[in-house]
Amino acid sequence: MINDVEMLTYVLQNAEMGCQGITSVRKSLRDSKVDGVLCEQLIKYGKLYHCANNMLRNRGAEIRHVSQMTKAMTKYAAQRDLKRDSSSSHIAEMMIKGNTMGVNKMTRHIRDYDGKDPHVSKLAKKMLDTEEENIREMKAFL
Secondary structure (H helix, E strand, O other): OEOHHHHHHHHHHHHHHHHHHHHHHHOOOOOHHHHHHHHHHHHHHHHHHHHHHHHHHHOOOOOOOOOHHHHHHHHHHHHHHHHHOOOHHHHHHHHHHHHHHHHHHHHHHHHHEOOOOHHHHHHHHHHHHHHHHHHHHHHOOO
């Protein structure tokens, strides 16, 4: 079982990686429609991040961010992938893959969460719903 702090940390890091992934591909975008959707997703991730961050601080918990190495590797992998194909459909596919990983991991974390705080449960569910919505939005660009 995972506790409140572990769940909030996971939500924070998931939102952080969502922001990192979007930021990594936006520079290569040529389609303003895709960019507009990604900007909206970036805002949603930012709100989730700040909510998890505030909840962790209110608990006096240590804020554990995604490591700089993980962020650098994600950025490098995205740039390498985009050199091969920077089309809107490929970027949508990349984002769907990232969101799918997020859905899978978030689902496992929710299942393993002890569920003691309804606010934490609600935030985790909101993260899961956001990841699923992002997939639906990106499918339109495949």
